[in-house]
Amino acid sequence: xxxxxxxxxxxxxxxxxxxxxxxxxxxxxxxxxxxxxxxxxxxxxxxxxxxxxxxxxxxxxxxxxxxxxxxxxxxxxxxxxxxxxxxxxxxxxxxxxxxxxxxxxxxxxxxxxxxxxxxxxxxxxxxxxxxxxxxxxxxxxxxxxxxxxxxxxxxxxxxxxxxxxxxxxxxxxxxxxxxxxxxxxxxxxxxxxxxxxxxxxxxxxxxxxxxxxxxxxxxxxxxxxxxxxxxxxxxxxxxxxxxxxxxxxxxxxxxxxxxxxxxxxxxxxxxxx
Numbered sequence: 001x002x003x004x005x006x007x008x009x010x011x012x013x014x015x016x017x018x019x020x021x022x023x024x025x026x027x028x029x030x031x032x033x034x035x036x037x038x039x040x041x042x043x044x045x046x047x048x049x050x051x052x053x054x055x056x057x058x059x060x061x062x063x064x065x066x067x068x069x070x071x072x073x074x075x076x077x078x079x080x081x082x083x084x085x086x087x088x089x090x091x092x093x094x095x096x097x098x099x100x101x102x103x104x105x106x107x108x109x110x111x112x113x114x115x116x117x118x119x120x121x122x123x124x125x126x127x128x129x130x131x132x133x134x135x136x137x138x139x140x141x142x143x144x145x146x147x148x149x150x151x152x153x154x155x156x157x158x159x160x161x162x163x164x165x166x167x168x169x170x171x172x173x174x175x176x177x178x179x180x181x182x183x184x185x186x187x188x189x190x191x192x193x194x195x196x197x198x199x200x201x202x203x204x205x206x207x208x209x210x211x212x213x214x215x216x217x218x219x220x221x222x223x224x225x226x227x228x229x230x231x232x233x234x235x236x237x238x239x240x241x242x243x244x245x246x247x248x249x250x251x252x253x254x255x256x257x258x259x260x261x262x263x264x265x266x267x268x269x270x271x272x273x
Contacts, residue, residue, distance in 0.1 A: 031119050032122065033053075033248060045074050045099070046076070048076075050073060050125075051126075054068040054121060064232070067254070068236065070103070071199050074100075080096060087180060093180045093181050102180070104196045104198045105184065108184055109181060123244075124249070126241065128165045129240075135211070146208065149171045154207070175204065179196060179204060179205070182194060197229070199234070237258070
């Protein structure tokens with residue numbers, strides 16, 4: 001009897017009860033990204049990094065194609081002075097802290113501590129190189145409405161010039177903060193800049209860097225609907241440095257997403273010849 005009781009209590013310890021709607025879930029695994037993984041992220045992440053995460057059990061993760069289902073932009077330290085960069089009616093969405101991420105969820109565009117963002121089953125940290133140049137293989141795109149500083153950065157890249165990420169980051173950061181409070185774009189309409197999905201937010205903030213980044217909307221089947229959008233996996237395929245990958249990600253699945261470096265491409269060409 002005692003063993004049966006102990007087994008029952010063990011099971012009950014992994015049962016979650018949600019008050020609304022009334023739902024009971026048995027979840028013995030919890031998130032696969034653990035505290036030690038979050039500490040590794042804290043140690044390596046820098047302002048301007050793109051964070052991409054995924055889940056095993058959430059329904060939207062099952063409906064979004066690919067390994068990952070969500071993306072955000074790491075801001076780093078935020079202060080009360082940053083409230084001036086946010087819309088007046090959304091300044092309460094700016095979390096003040098040392099390690100802050102901005103992303104778009106169902107409640108809209110908001111900020112939160114990177115530790116909260118790390119509550120997931122798989123996570124990668126991606127970084128722009130120190131020097132940016134336009135890439136010949138980057139697809140042409142419609143830049144849409146850009147601010148003056150964004151236009152200057154983009155025109156330099158498109159014209160064959162070089163831009164340091166240190167110079168571009170304040171522009172990207174300001175654009176990201178200007179999106180605070182916008183509602184979530186459930187229609188995934190990239191022509192509507194008054195509503196943003198998670199990948200739309202990262203795309204909008206980094207639009208000035210498009211000649212280098214090359215991440216553009218494509219037709220996909222997302223959440224069961226056919227439409228034009230950007231999958232979170234697209235940022236993992238982009239020419240960004242992989243700074244960190246949680247141990248919960250199978251190496252072969254992640255490797256299949258990563259771009260081939262120019263040196264590796266040259267070696268492959270020689271081998272093929």
